[in-house]
Amino acid sequence: MESLAVWFTNTLGAYISKELVIFIISMIPILELRGGLLAASLLQVPIEAAVPICIVGNVIPVPLILLFVRRVFRLLRNVKGIGRIIQKLEKRAMSKSENIKRYEFWGLVLFVGVPLPGTGAWTGSLIAALLEVDFKKSILAVLLGIIMATVIMSVVSYGLLGAVIS
Secondary structure, three states: OHHHHHHHHHHHHOOOOHHHHHHHHHHOOOOHHHHHHHHHHHOOOOHHHHHHHHHHHHHOHHHHHHHHHHHHHHHHOOOOOHHHHHHHHHHHHHHOOHHHHHHHHHHHHHHHHOOOOOOOHHHHHHHHHHOOOOHHHHHHHHHHHHHHHHHHHHHHHHHHHHHHHO
């Protein structure tokens, strides 16, 4: 993830503002808020400016995923060539869903909040939508998870990483 964040930072940073770079990175699946905060520390964006930008960037896709992903997948499942990709996405997301099935709300919070590969707001929202978890419960759980990830990644990006870079 770090190399992706650095690549986006270097590539986009030449054309747009630092703040817009971290906003865009925070919206991208896989990178999300984690990549946004890492990029913000590399770009030397103050943490008090970076955190709200990254949170907003990470939150924007969540309601869209929760509300529309099942319909979009249903439509795309019948499109030649794309159907297999949709099945793989669903299978991969559902393979990570055990704790969310078991603990629903708190499982979703932890899944989104603990910054491990394959977790985050995008995948958590996808799993919640596929499991048909209540929309309000899903939104609240994902938001709490994003806040948790923000705290963890702020310490990592600005604390430990900041000490190494300085």
